Ligand code: FES
């Protein structure tokens with residue numbers, strides 16, 4: 001599906017809000033009777049409120065507020081006349097609707113503005129006809145059309161019916177505002193649902209309710225990939241309130257097999273408790289051998305044997321290392337991670353008359369439709385998907401296992417709306433994890449201290465010589481892409497764990513190992529990391545053209561590095577000790593990911609008991625020419641920085657014994673808490689002459705190595721394993 | 728399981744429910760009273776998403792059997808603004824746009840309300856200690872601190888500023 005909204009989608013007016021349940025339509029429909037649809041995104045109410053459909057999943061990244069800002073800007077509305085509601089998930093109308101890869105901003109920056117501008121043009125032609133004047137003599141502002149010559153002014157609502165009958169202009173050719181005239185874009189707008197959140201209104205997937213709703217709790221094979229050998233639900237079914245026990249396939253085992261039982265009851269509390277009365281034996285012999293211990297051994301053996309696959313090979317690294325004045329080697333590693341979204345996975349579905357209706361907190365609902373259609377053997381168009389607000393995504397909900405599962409339950413119980421909900425342990429044990437990884441580095445410096453040779457042996461997870469989901473890395477990773485003699489070799493280990501994307505996938509891990517090791521190289525060269533980065537990045541130019549991937553421009557990278565050094569008054573990693581003589585230190589990290597450039601500095605103090613306290617973080621970023629919603633942009637960076645600090649500081653790791661994930665709850669898979677976050681996170685954006693790009697992810701990766709580098713500066717201990725732990 | 732009829736006072740309104748005595752208040756609120764503002768995050772007392780007030784004290788409703796809540800004054804997010812502390816906090820939550828995904832925020836607001844009820848002018852350390860049981864996966868913590876300080880009419884902090 002292309003990112004461009006085509007004319008057919010633009011004109012598919014009736015679909016906004018069609019079939020919306022009361023909980024979705026809470027604001028719009030009630031307050032705007034008789035609203036006239038102009039296109040699939042815009043309806044104009046008699047009271048001149050303009051209802052704007054927001055098409056992408058909202059996971060806390062602010063997109064539900066931001067996309068309508070783009071439409072409203074070009075439609076010349078005042079923000080207080082805008083009412084926002086989520087659209088259905090339907091990529092035939094709305095194009096790509098996913099929350100992933102920080103892609104929503106770059107993919108929608110022009111199309112959403114075009115939608116607004118086209119609607120404005122339609123209103124103008126309707127007004128011109130009505131008043132018998134030329135459209136060019138009309139102006140618009142704050143949702144009103146004016147004709148200066150005759151002094152007439154009327155609200156858009158007056159022309160809504162006429163405008164709806166106008167032919168839509170070609171979206172690609174419609175004129176857009178010059179940025180100097182922006183009055184909504186670039187102004188801070190509070191989140192569309194903020195008020196409703198503080199009122200406890202039903203917004204999230206877990207809140208979906210409707211008459212006759214029944215509830216499912218899951219029993220999923222403890223070892224990923226195992227299947228049900230046999231089960232006996234007899235006792236459970238005798239319990240009061242229990243309706244059915246339905247075997248389903250979570251979409252991770254072979255067709256025709258089942259890996260999950262869904263216990264359905266009149267309340268979730270009843271369903272959850274009834275699970276203990278279900279007897280099940282698993283077919284899990286093939287999963288028994290997988291464990292954290294086995295992976296660690298596998299990585300050690302891989303390092304001893306050398307890489308299986310030459311991933312990148314430039315020049316002659318062996319020769320360059322042999323001729324180097326100084327060589328440095330180090331081994332780094334990081335664990336599997338769960339997402340731990342605070343709203344556990346859930347989904348609601350209803351099957352009736354051969355059609356399926358779904359209410360989903362999904363980051364990629366249209367993929368969910370495809371998966372679900374395939375599993376049920378029905379057509380995608382027979383599935384209607386409502387988008388709920390989402391209680392945290394971080395990549396977990398790019399996978400649609402909950403949708404596929406609830407669809408099978410709904411089909412087994414036709415006519416009954418059913419919601420499935422994971423408990424916390426289900427959620428942590430049946431995630432799609434950020435894959436663990438190991439890196440063995442060797443670098444060579446010449447007599448001047450310049451980096452001249454670089455080798456990485458990366459041990460990851462894969463099958464048949466190919467990485468499994470989210471276990472890959474770029475063959476153009478900096479500094480491999482700038483050195484004449486550099487290489488990356490890979491060994492893939494097998495695993496039964498399902499893996500997936502975690503906010504800033506691959507980058508969140510690779511940044512830690514690369515920027516920490518670069519700090520080691522800088523120390524060996526007698527300089528600091530910002531200086532090594534400047535030297536190694538070299539003159540401003542485009543680096544590493546990976547097919548289909550963004551390009552790293554070394555000039556933009558250097559600018560954010562200079563920027564953060566200025567913000568933090570960087571003078572190296574040494575800081576004077578605290579008032580009680582506490583050790584303090586400062587670390588730096590840079591990373592480019594998802595088209596965004598971020599350099600960050602972290603100040604820490606080593607407190608009593610050898611604990612790390614983060615005092616302050618500075619972040620300097622470049623995501624192009626325009627920050628669309630400044631307040632939200634700042635909040636995204638602060639959240640990402642804190643999340644990265646959590647990955648570094650908190651005992652966050654997923655461990656496995658005999659194929660089974662051990663984490664049970666937030667006790668053994670902790671998230672960062674308020675006491676652990678810094679007092680201040682200073683954020684600055686450099687505006688550059690590039691189209692605006694996304695912000696959900698790129699500010700996260702650099703903070704992890706910056707933290708590790710600060711710990712080194714304070715203590716002299718080089719921590720090469722996540723989570724970071726002082727000896 | 729023993730069924731019983733329980734008289735509850737929720738947001739100053741009397742309600743009665745007939746349910747299992749050990750069903751957590753969280754699920755009574757969500758499933759039986761159709762008050763979904765109180766959230767399920769872990770069901771194990773570890774995240775604070777389910778926080779409500781019981782006679783002005785923050786409790787985890789996932790760990791509070793309905794039988795134990797009977798006879799006490801319960802405040803949920805739906806009624807938080809009836810308390811002056813809650814109303815001020817909610818205003819600040821909106822003004823500085825604390826939520827990201829928003830899922831934890833009902834629990835955060837009620838923990839903050841309990842904090843200000845007990846300690847109208849908390850120090851930074853007291854704010855952190857009072858709020859440490861409430862996880863925010865989106866890590867909106869800097870704004871939570873700031874909103875509490877503003878609601879308590881303490882000097883604004885720069886931590887969140889641009
Ligand atoms: S749901 Fe009650 S503490 Fe997490």
Ligand code: FES
Pocket residue numbers: 060342391392826827828829830831832862863864865866867
């Ligand atoms: S705002 Fe998402 S968990 Fe707090």
